[in-house]
Amino acid sequence: MSRALHDRVASLGPVLVISPHFDDAIFSCGALLAAHHGSRTVTVFGGAPETPVSTTWDQEAGFADSTQAVAARRLEDAQAHAQVSATVHHLGFCDSQYGQTPTVAELERALYRLVERRAADAVFVPLGLFHSDHVLVHEAALLLLRKLPQRLWIGYEDALYRRGRGAVQDRIVALAAQDIVATPVSPVTAVDGRQKRRAVACYASQLRAFGPGGVEDLHQPERFWLLEPKQGEPDHATVG
Secondary structure, eight states: OOHHHHHHHHTOOSOEEEESSTTHHHHHHHHHHHHSTTOEEEESBOBOOSSOOOOHHHHHTTOSSHHHHHHHHHHHHHHHHHHTTOEEEEOBOBOGGGTOOOOHHHHHHHHHHHHHHOOOSEEEEEOOOSSHHHHHHHHHHHHHHHHOTTSEEEEEOOTTGGGSTTHHHHHHHHHHHTTEEEEEEOOOOOSSTHHHHHHHHTOHHHHHHHOTTTTGGGGSOOOEEEEEEOOSSOOOOOOO
16 A cells, blocks of 8 residues: 555544444444544435334334334434444435335435535445345445545445454455455554443444344454555555
């Protein structure tokens, strides 16, 4: 990585995090957000079906139906972001469990309008490991990366799913096949984990559904990858 790019990552101001679900930004980037006050998250699947439905996951989280679940989870999400001095905007797309999955093109159009007008120093997007909603957001982000190459695009390892055998490796290989270069980077994150722990605790309904020990990965170090379109010869100006 060039010295200029290294310095740019190391000196980021407020950032924009694209989060598939209500908890993903905090689970995967909570320490990052805590270190970059004034940052913003866009929660993609933040909508409720017009006609309430009841799913197994929502029931395990303690909700009667989707209307109740989404209202409570929006509140949890806002409270969690307040713990790390960040704000969150919810889009109206529905979680895949509600059977109303949008297309990649629909997501890309909605996210383009938001990303284009935000002055964030960098856009953090999921690597898209395992869950179909995460994969959709990841694919939409790659379309945006090519349309807005002047932005700094950084992929985050999806908490919980990153522990799957070969999950991250498979994604890096897939990115290479699409001519996207993925380089490990270390943006500044909060050393003291108390803010993130308070933020995670705000998602009481989801912690209930995951059960004891189901979220051990959340408090491990967050990991990030700079994502760049492959252009000509690799940059040999490295940092020692």
